[in-house]
Amino acid sequence: GQQLNQSPQSMFIQEGEDVSMNCTSSSIFNTWLWYKQDPGEGPVLLIALYKAGELTSNGRLTAQFGITRKDSFLNISASIPSDVGIYFCAGGMDSSYKLIFGSGTRLLVRP
């Protein structure tokens, strides 16, 4: 079945640093999304990407839809303590409206 490989698995950074994480797949997706999940909560949608090559920003977050449609990355600039959480990439295909999720990147920010 389809799989999304998300890396790194975890990151421990200093407040103020920039962060980059990515997601790759052997399958082509038509949509890439990035979610953040806090402990005991459901995932919260951060950014949705619909076109190959598209670069979209949401505040300090920037995400790109890879040209091959098999990858995406998420950057967080000037990290702050509330950025702590687990970030998931998710891909969508036309053949179904289901989302396929990566295994997540756990982000810890040291004040």
Next chain:
Amino acid sequence: GVTQSPTHLIKTRGQQVTLRCSSQSGHNTVSWYQQALGQGPQFIFQYYREEENGRGNFPPRFSGLQFPNDSSELNVNALELDDSALYLCASSDIGSGTHYEQYFGPGTRLTVT
């Protein structure tokens, strides 16, 4: 937003359970996901206009219902220990052009003993 009930549930192996979800107003689609500890959510199935609109790799003892009033249910029969997980429902709007943008509830934590 999307709400789910109950927040936590403990059941015994072999029992049946019903989880409930209330979709975001105006959304016509509800999807259910299972999230095991330390993993990403796994798609169980989706309902659109009260009919199943796609199913993941889950056995038939996982079933669902969607009602006209934005509410939905996930039913699991013959519970197994491996069914212990966080169950998430997400709503979206097919036909809006943003149907992949699914908005999640807080989840129901199910523990099977």
